[in-house]
Amino acid sequence: xxxxxxxxxxxxxxxxxxxxxxxxxxxxxxxxxxxxxxxxxxxxxxxxxxxxxxxxxxxxxxxxxxxxxxxxxxxxxxxxxxxxxxxxxxxxxxxxxxxxxxxxxxxxxxxxxxxxxxxxxxxxxxxxxxxxxxxxxxxxxxxxxxxxxxxxxxxxxxxxxxxxxxxxxxxxxxxxxxxxxxxxxxxxxxxxxxxxxxxxxxxxxxxxxxxxxxxxxxxxxxxxxxxxxxxxxxxxxxxxxxxxxxxxxxxx
Amino acid sequence: xxxxxxxxxxxxxxxxxxxxxxxxxxxxxxxxxxxxxxxxxxxxxxxxxxxxxxxxxxxxxxxxxxxxxxxxxxxxxxxxxxxxxxxxxxxxxxxxxxxxxxxxxxxxxxxxxxxxxxxxxxxxxxxxxxxxxxxxxxxxxxxxxxxxxxxxxxxxxxxxxxxxxxxxxxxxxxxxxxxxxxxxxxxxxxxxxxxxxxxxxxxxxxxxxxxxxxxxxxxxxxxxxxxxxxxxxxxxxxxxxxxxxxxxxxxx
DNA sequence: AAAGCACCTTGACCTGGATCAAAGTCGGGT
DNA sequence: ACCCGACTTTGATCCAGGTCAAGGTGCTTT
Numbered sequence: 001x002x003x004x005x006x007x008x009x010x011x012x013x014x015x016x017x018x019x020x021x022x023x024x025x026x027x028x029x030x031x032x033x034x035x036x037x038x039x040x041x042x043x044x045x046x047x048x049x050x051x052x053x054x055x056x057x058x059x060x061x062x063x064x065x066x067x068x069x070x071x072x073x074x075x076x077x078x079x080x081x082x083x084x085x086x087x088x089x090x091x092x093x094x095x096x097x098x099x100x101x102x103x104x105x106x107x108x109x110x111x112x113x114x115x116x117x118x119x120x121x122x123x124x125x126x127x128x129x130x131x132x133x134x135x136x137x138x139x140x141x142x143x144x145x146x147x148x149x150x151x152x153x154x155x156x157x158x159x160x161x162x163x164x165x166x167x168x169x170x171x172x173x174x175x176x177x178x179x180x181x182x183x184x185x186x187x188x189x190x191x192x193x194x195x196x197x198x199x200x201x202x203x204x205x206x207x208x209x210x211x212x213x214x215x216x217x218x219x220x221x222x223x224x225x226x227x228x229x230x231x232x233x234x235x236x237x238x239x240x241x242x243x244x245x246x247x248x249x250x251x252x
Numbered sequence: 253x254x255x256x257x258x259x260x261x262x263x264x265x266x267x268x269x270x271x272x273x274x275x276x277x278x279x280x281x282x283x284x285x286x287x288x289x290x291x292x293x294x295x296x297x298x299x300x301x302x303x304x305x306x307x308x309x310x311x312x313x314x315x316x317x318x319x320x321x322x323x324x325x326x327x328x329x330x331x332x333x334x335x336x337x338x339x340x341x342x343x344x345x346x347x348x349x350x351x352x353x354x355x356x357x358x359x360x361x362x363x364x365x366x367x368x369x370x371x372x373x374x375x376x377x378x379x380x381x382x383x384x385x386x387x388x389x390x391x392x393x394x395x396x397x398x399x400x401x402x403x404x405x406x407x408x409x410x411x412x413x414x415x416x417x418x419x420x421x422x423x424x425x426x427x428x429x430x431x432x433x434x435x436x437x438x439x440x441x442x443x444x445x446x447x448x449x450x451x452x453x454x455x456x457x458x459x460x461x462x463x464x465x466x467x468x469x470x471x472x473x474x475x476x477x478x479x480x481x482x483x484x485x486x487x488x489x490x491x492x493x494x495x496x497x498x499x500x501x502x503x504x
Numbered sequence: 505a506a507a508g509c510a511c512c513t514t515g516a517c518c519t520g521g522a523t524c525a526a527a528g529t530c531g532g533g534t
Numbered sequence: 535a536c537c538c539g540a541c542t543t544t545g546a547t548c549c550a551g552g553t554c555a556a557g558g559t560g561c562t563t564t
Contacts, residue, residue: 074401074402074404074405076405076409076490077490078490078491078492080405080409080410080492081409082401082404082405082408082409084401084404084405095393095394095397096394096397096398096401097394098390098391098393098394099391099392099394099395099397099398100395100398104398104401105401124383124386124387124390127386128380128383128386131376131377131380134376134379134380134386135376137390138350138376138389138390138393139350139351140351141347141350141390141393141394141397142347142348142349142350142351142393143351143352144397145347145348145351145393145396145397145400146348146351146352146356148397148400148401148403148404149326149334149336149348149356149357149400150326151400151404152326152334152336152400152403152404152407153326153328153332153334153336155404155407155408155451156334156407156448156449156450156451157328157332157333157334157451158332159520159521160520160521190540190541190542191541191542191543192541192542196408197408198408199407199408199409200521200522201521201522201523202541202542203521203522203523203542203543203544204520204521204522205542206542206543206544207521207543207544210543210544222529222530222541222542238328238329238330239330240330240332411550411551412550412551442510442511442512443511443512443513444511444512452551452552453551453552453553454511454512455512455513455514455551455552455553456550456551456552457512458512458513458514459513459514459551462513462514474511474512474559474560
């Protein structure tokens with residue numbers, strides 16, 4: 001092991017590429033970092049609506065979103081499509097494919113999007129020699145499990161208002177992490193995509209947004225959104241359990 | 253690296269413990285295996301209703317179910333409980349905790365259950381020196397992501413019949429994997445727990461089981477279940493998408 | 505064998521959100 | 535400027551599944 005790389009060195013290498021998330025806090029040596037740097041390729045931007053990879057494609061690489069945004073979509077045998085996630089700069093996609101070496105969802109750009117490609121076998125190899133990288137990879141996989149399970153709770157136990165509020169708050173907190181505004185942002189996905197993601201009908205999203213606005217929780221102008229009352233949105237997002245006021249019985 | 257261990261050696265070491273799933277097909281050396289063997293501890297059986305670990309506990313170990321069965325439960329801030337999974341012999345639990353070093357679900361025994369405990373930091377350490385083990389760990393994490401996303405599709409897009417049918421088929425195929433009958437088995441969870449897991453009301457489960465029986469799809473006697481028509485159950489499980497006959501519009 | 509309890513079933517009714525329908529809005533192309 | 539197609543809003547109606555209520559069923563305890 002050679003010297004640990006400084007923060008500024010890293011910034012030079014990855015810029016604000018999301019890969020710094022992958023390696024930063026875990027002490028990577030200069031040689032290891034060089035290897036990591038060399039394995040990453042910048043792809044030409046993906047146009048809105050174009051897939052980064054598709055369900056059924058063999059696992060070749062993991063991708064990091066640099067700019068723009070994407071959705072991941074799973075289609076069932078019967079043709080039903082479920083959006084399983086939206087991803088923004090600094091986030092990685094493709095982890096679903098490790099289990100079977102085949103992607104079981106498609107990832108599609110919601111707007112013009114640039115990504116970095118990380119060939120998986122090289123990443124795997126390097127993670128053998130860099131314990132911090134291995135831990136970080138596992139952490140990322142585990143985080144995805146957590147998020148999906150949080151989503152299961154949302155779909156299994158919460159009503160439409162709580163779902164939408166939770167969705168807006170999730171976007172907000174992720175934008176904050178990127179140094180953007182917590183309360184004012186642009187939705188890169190359509191109402192229909194939000195609806196699909198939350199297991200609701202498009203019309204319901206439309207009505208809910210109108211109601212939230214009317215209740216002073218937020219402002220909506222097309223896809224431009226301003227959250228006016230974060231605390232109350234949190235209350236709405238937490239509604240619907242047996243702990244709160246209005247119960248919603250479901251188990252015996 | 254010393255000699256690769258034979259299948260029979262492995263059987264001696266892990267018996268039919270689920271850990272063989274973790275290491276078997278990936279060529280582990282005798283010394284490595286010895287290390288793995290030494291790190292695994294057999295816990296005294298967990299009584300029905302007792303937790304293996306609880307939401308909020310720090311990550312210490314991963315657990316492999318040896319006999320019996322467990323459920324994992326997440327409780328939201330508002331008190332709503334969501335069962336995020338059922339686990340049977342040969343399956344591992346605890347992966348959710350890697351991201352934050354804290355378990356974000358509780359795992360509770362559905363019947364008297366015996367498990368093996370695998371201290372996580374030792375597993376992590378060993379996985380550094382054994383590439384096959386590392387790959388297998390990643391595969392397991394990734395598989396959990398896949399399963400959760402499959403579940404998201406179920407909760408987001410399918411009706412009650414499809415959910416229950418898919419649930420029964422999932423149990424069936426998992427039991428087959430353990431060498432048990434695909435069509436005849438015992439439910440170790442209550443109707444209420446099934447309902448909670450599937451995002452339905454207990455009464456709905458009860459009614460659906462009655463209807464499935466009446467339709468000749470299966471036989472129910474308390475918690476004893478016999479699947480009579482696997483193919484038709486598959487059809488029911490796949491219902492509800494825009495590809496099939498009866499549509500269920502949701503996106504624009 | 506009676507009581508107690510946890511679990512399950514069945515029926516009657518209600519409601520949240522889906523579906524159907526019909527305009528309205530906006531951005532991009534010619 | 536105008537048109538076109540994709541997206542969004544809003545209203546009316548419907549229904550799958552939740553909720554409420556009232557018994558069963560069967561196991562364990564005494």
